[in-house]
Amino acid sequence: MDQCFAKQKSEARNKNNVNFCVENKDTPKSDVVVAVIQGVPVDVLIDSGSTISLISSALLKHFDCAHKPSFRILRGLGSQELETTSYVTLPIEFDGLTLEVDLFVVESKFMNTPIIVGTDVLNREGVQYVRTRDSQSLTRKATNCERVMAIQSDKSISVNTPLTGDQLQRLLDIINKFSEYFISGTATSTVNAGCMTIRLTSDTPISYRPYRMSHNEILRVREIINDLVSKGIIRESESDYASPILLVKKKDGSDRMCVDFRKLNEVTVKDRFPLPRIDDYTDRLGHNRYFTSLDMATGFHQIPVSEGSIPLTAFVTPEGHFEYLKMPYGLANTPVVYQRSISKTLRKFIDSGDVHVYIDDVLILSRTIDLGFHLLHQVLTALTEAGFSINLKKCSFLTEEIEYLGRKISQGQVRPSPSKVKALVESPEPKNVKQVRQFLGLASYFRRYIPNFAQRSACITALTKKGVEFNWGKEQQAARNDLIERLTDEPVLAVYDPSLPIEVHTDASSVGYGAILLQVHDGGHRRVL
Structure with a gap:
């Protein structure tokens, strides 16, 4: 469709x-x-x-x-x-x-x-x-x-929702009201809340010849280009700039065309608008019970590129030279520009704590079903007036348990997402320093859930230091298994409650130091935040 x-x-x-x-x-x-x-x-x-x-x-x-x-x-x-x-x-x-x-x-x-x-x-x-x-x-x-x-x-x-009966019909009525903006496929509308402007530190054009491709790849690129042109996302170009492209396989086996903007990004002035800290969001869940997540449909392609920046986005294929009219994937400032645009659109809901926004993921929080319906209607009104489109297949409405930004949230508790844990469990045993860094990067994503993380991973971290010979032995393998075991035991963190007292527990050794926050609940029960 x-x-x-x-x-x-x-x-x-x-x-x-x-x-x-x-x-x-x-x-x-x-x-x-x-x-x-x-x-x-x-x-x-x-x-x-x-x-x-x-x-x-x-x-x-x-x-x-x-x-x-x-x-x-x-x-x-x-x-x-x-x-x-x-x-x-x-x-x-x-x-x-x-x-x-x-x-x-x-x-x-x-x-x-x-x-x-x-x-x-x-x-x-x-x-x-x-x-x-x-x-x-x-x-x-x-x-x-x-x-x-x-x-x-x-x-x-x-429609992903546990609602039934009159509540379900109420939800469907809201979705029907905004049905023009619930789409499947590529969004063709333009957002009016932001614009991509590219500033460079050098005036020297970045120009490359197209990468070589097989006959089948050329045919596939031709299909993708024709589709993007027909939807007004790109047009033919005569720019002095020309970044190359390549095809990347998606998980489902289909092809994604990617523009190699690395050289352009090296001379791009970085936009300093801040992306939110995910941990801050989980700390602000409070007593909310119902969650609605909205996924923006091909969001980056809805943001226009300023007229002066369009030539800088130019790219070459084996058959042509094109440039972006809508914001492409792969540019250094793309996520930040999108974050600014959607934050501007939903500012009053973000400031009130009713909505969390991380790039193209919107989370609506509510303590009651009725409030959830009210907020959903208001948020959809704001988004659609700004021109944002929504991918209905990836949305969840008024659920008591939801996965958001790698966390599984429910009933005042936060757990690591099973899909993220699975990725760590299935990661191969590191064979070199680069793979060690990759493992530690993924494991560090869960460090809040693992007591004494620095100590437990110290022998693995040591392999990343300069001058240390790489030797993945029994000690490192045991540490890796220990980290994975801690995560597969489904560790749970409590959501911060501003009405409860806080305790800070600290520890230190020659290897590292750390601290945890706890809150004292009814009956003196302490829960880790």
Whole structure:
């Protein structure tokens, strides 16, 4: 799904699109049978041209069932498109055969029959629908629907939330209100809260020939370039600057085009706007119980590049010379410029402590569900007015446990993220000093969770000193295993509570020194912060 939900919905409305329509009265009638749901007889259209099953919103009011969030774009004749935001699971009785069916909810005005059963049911093992000239296995009833166009499920996007019932519907209503800005794929809108300006310490142009690539790589780069041009992110260039590109494999095996801006970054004046300290954020969680995380969609490509800086972003491929109109990945100041832009947009929420922002990750904190809804609506209003787009697939709404910036947060506790711990556990045994530094860098990310970290890692750290011969022996391996074991025991830190007293515990030795903060809770129980 390359377009946002609201745009697709708007296009459909402008064309008077519907998914169910009378096309020709001479067309053979579709198959309608009478089935029973929760004791209520209903007309069910059996449609072998539909890949999913549907229910009208009007009929749904008569049944006791829970809505489950799922965004889908339904496509009918001529690629007509219709949005559905939830589905229900109901038992349908067909002449003694009872099936649990997932039914996607559609507005009644688009439905000529209250329920459509598609091939998701007809193709189930053990389910058979037979109709001949004289008989059929299900009772058929006349209908005024001459023909129902084939409905196909496009991409499905689940909404990550534990909410149910009225609370879920309230959330879906908010998402629908801002649906134009919930997108999948590359954002094409432009943010009005910031701009990328590049200042250099040298006027000498940085220009390179393109790196050599295989034929298949050249074809892939051509596809990526055409896509970026069509979305207004880049354009052809005549700049004196020309940084080279390379293709990098993503985790899923697809290719990412990266511009090698290293030489440009060496002469770039660094932007000193501060990035937040992650530990400071975890210390400010307080008594908040509900968390909503928003992930900005291809955020860097939404920030415009100033006219004078556009030529500096120029790059070369084996087939052309291009430059960025929107902020590219890989520039020295890209994260900082984005942080400034989104911090400016959400300043009042950041200052009140209701929102934490780290580059393109936004976390909304609340003590109650109602406050969470209120803040979500206000934050979405601020973000969308500034032009930010949001990746719905990576968002979580009003959960009591959430992973944020490598931490797992819940009920006043902070744990290291399992994915981060897994990366440390699966890291290979270091074979040289560079790999030792990599291991220590990853392990240091968790130093707050490991008592006496400096002491425990001292024999490994010693290998990074100048003049020390590299020798990874039993002592180093034992220290590595000890650090990993401490983390896999699921260490827990408490969230700072400003209303409780604080104790500082210190220790020192010839190897190092350190301190920890504790707070005294009810009953004298001390918890490490």
